[in-house]
Amino acid sequence: MLIQLSSAALMAAEVAEEHAETSPFVYGGVIFAIFMVLMFATMAFTSLGHRHEAVPEHVDPQRQFPNKHDHGQGIPE
Structure with missing residues (x-):
């Protein structure tokens, strides 16, 4: 679609000239x-x-940047 828009813009520029x-x-x-x-x-x-229900994220203790929203199920700080 982006190619079509860019080609349409080029054609419009040629017509404008x-x-x-x-x-x-x-x-x-x-x-x-x-x-x-x-x-x-x-x-x-x-x-x-909105097709599927949201599923909770798997708690991975080896994750490099763990989120802070695991409600204490991850590595204790």
């Missing part, structure tokens, strides 16, 4: 459309994080 008298509203409309596509993609994938 040919037509120097492009209205600022056209640029604003193009930018607005790009942001709307990105917002749609973001909204389409928001439910992916």
